[in-house]
Amino acid sequence: MTRRLRLAFFRISQETNALSPVRTEVEDFRQAQLLEGEELLRMCGRWVAEAPGFLRNAELSGFVRAARELGGDRVELVPLFSAWAVPGGKLSARAQRWFCDKLEADLRAVGPVDGVFFSMHGAMGAEGDHDPEAAFLRVVRGVVGPDVPVAVTMDLHAHLSASKVDASTIIAAYRTNPHRDHARVGYRAGAILVRTVLGEVRPQLAWRTLPMVLGGGTTMDFLPTMRPLFRAMRRMERDPRVLYVSLFMCHLWNDSPDLGWATCVVTDGAPQLGERLAEELADAAWGVRHRLPPHFPSSGEAIRAARRARVRRRLGTVCISDASDMVGAGATGENTRLVKALLEEGKGLVSFAPIRDAVVVEELWGVPLGSEVSTWVGGKLAPEENPPLQVRGVLRRKEHTRTFGRAVVVDADHLKLVVTEGPPLAMRPSFYKDLGLRPWKADICVVKSLFPFRLYFALLNRKTIYARTRGNTDLDAYRRLTFDGPVHPKDVVADWREADRRRRGAT
Numbered sequence: 021m022t023r024r025l026r027l028a029f030f031r032i033s034q035e036t037n038a039l040s041p042v043r044t045e046v047e048d049f050r051q052a053q054l055l056e057g058e059e060l061l062r063m064c065g066r067w068v069a070e071a072p073g074f075l076r077n078a079e080l081s082g083f084v085r086a087a088r089e090l091g092g093d094r095v096e097l098v099p100l101f102s103a104w105a106v107p108g109g110k111l112s113a114r115a116q117r118w119f120c121d122k123l124e125a126d127l128r129a130v131g132p133v134d135g136v137f138f139s140m141h142g143a144m145g146a147e148g149d150h151d152p153e154a155a156f157l158r159v160v161r162g163v164v165g166p167d168v169p170v171a172v173t174m175d176l177h178a179h180l181s182a183s184k185v186d187a188s189t190i191i192a193a194y195r196t197n198p199h200r201d202h203a204r205v206g207y208r209a210g211a212i213l214v215r216t217v218l219g220e221v222r223p224q225l226a227w228r229t230l231p232m233v234l235g236g237g238t239t240m241d242f243l244p245t246m247r248p249l250f251r252a253m254r255r256m257e258r259d260p261r262v263l264y265v266s267l268f269m270c271h272l273w274n275d276s277p278d279l280g281w282a283t284c285v286v287t288d289g290a291p292q293l294g295e296r297l298a299e300e301l302a303d304a305a306w307g308v309r310h311r312l313p314p315h316f317p318s319s320g321e322a323i324r325a326a327r328r329a330r331v332r333r334r335l336g337t338v339c340i341s342d343a344s345d346m347v348g349a350g351a352t353g354e355n356t357r358l359v360k361a362l363l364e365e366g367k368g369l370v371s372f373a374p375i376r377d378a379v380v381v382e383e384l385w386g387v388p389l390g391s392e393v394s395t396w397v398g399g400k401l402a403p404e405e406n407p408p409l410q411v412r413g414v415l416r417r418k419e420h421t422r423t424f425g426r427a428v429v430v431d432a433d434h435l436k437l438v439v440t441e442g443p444p445l446a447m448r449p450s451f452y453k454d455l456g457l458r459p460w461k462a463d464i465c466v467v468k469s470l471f472p473f474r475l476y477f478a479l480l481n482r483k484t485i486y487a488r489t490r491g492n493t494d495l496d497a498y499r500r501l502t503f504d505g506p507v508h509p510k511d512v513v514a515d516w517r518e519a520d521r522r523r524r525g526a527t
């Protein structure tokens with residue numbers, strides 16, 4: 021019998037908000053997910069949740085299914101680990117070193133492999149390193165050498181850099197925004213990897229990068245701005261030589277000087293075709309650069325709009341997304357501005373809102389339920405950005421949660437304030453339900469997410485309002501960042517090709 025082909029697979033994933041003052045530590049991964057070996061393989065089964073409470077099947081489940089379906093007995097699955105953390109601030113230098121050491125030790129421990137599958141977010145940042153995921157890829161290359169194929173899956177908000185491309189054989193990004201194809205992308209990238217180790221295809225990468233930092237509502241795959249581009253990508257993939265096409269639409273809160281949109285095409289040994297398609301897609305993406313995201317109203321305007329939506333409130337709830345403090349994009353979740361506006365201008369509207377304040381949770385944890393409490397929330401992590409706010413109310417609930425530590429509910433008349441120890445990833449109705457609050461009874465549910473809540477709240481949400489307060493996830497955060505040259509829309513840029521050539525190191 022011939023030797024089975026061994027495929028190692030792992031995940032290190034966290035979406036970094038470089039503007040957040042909070043550092044992400046190994047402990048934050050332990051809190052959300054840090055699985056090893058056989059346990060990881062079990063969690064990648066079709067009927068088991070890969071990321072309980074978040075996703076049933078994600079990239080690694082997709083990869084495992086592809087390996088079993090296409091590789092069968094010829095392939096051996098070698099699970100390493102899955103480390104995943106809630107979006108947040110940069111990885112500490114210590115945490116980055118820990119992951120590099122662990123990855124190297126684990127890869128060496130399993131012995132020679134024929135292929136590697138790496139699921140990353142793609143927009144991770146670290147203390148002193150803009151591109152820690154490229155460092156992880158270099159660790160992989162250091163162990164397996166230059167010839168073993170390495171497949172990488174990324175969020176379409178990833179930062180595609182020359183260092184990442186150089187170390188990868190196959191790159192595949194989500195093709196939906198809000199993201200709903202994690203497992204499918206894992207399957208497709210896994211299938212290409214399996215076919216590569218079996219000698220059926222020879223993947224080659226072509227890519228382009230655009231000096232363009234844009235994001236927000238216009239980038240949803242099914243809305244008019246982006247729909248033609250996603251359709252064009254599907255059309256490109258009808259050619260059997262084209263294995264995968266990705267379009268990266270930029271994570272706006274990454275501080276890499278070469279940040280921007282990007283395109284990437286994987287062909288089966290057709291480099292010229294790949295170059296042509298990557299260029300064509302880049303041109304199409306450049307063509308939508310003037311379709312800027314819509315203006316978001318202030319907190320006060322958002323509350324007034326919710327008040328006017330009388331019928332919709334009666335039929336369900338109004339979701340106000342705190343666009344400047346999206347925990348789903350790595351913000352701290354301690355922004356007090358919207359909470360203050362709800363307290364002062366939202367009278368008569370039953371409103372649910374989260375705020376992160378570990379100090380207040382600790383302070384109230386020993387207080388009996390039903391007590392009148394008065395406390396100052398916010399301003400503990402970034403006091404200059406989030407002015408503390410006094411809240412008076414009745415302590416209604418205390419709870420241990422799965423991913424954001426302990427939580428308490430303060431009933432401040434019309435406002436039910438959920439104070440959490442960790443980052444409050446409020447994007448599903450269960451965030452409130454688990455704490456005894458019923459979203460369908462609320463006039464306003466505050467969410468800390470830009471897109472995903474629209475899926476999860478679909479049955480209850482009758483109106484979506486994005487409010488601009490001020491914080492780590494402002495869509496014009498690029499004004500605070502430094503780039504390696506002119507970028508759109510911060511500067512006037514006549515053509516994308518000059519920056520692209522420089523960034524890719526192409527001549």
Ligand SMILES: [Zn+2]
Nearest residue numbers: 175176177199
């Ligand atoms: Zn994303």
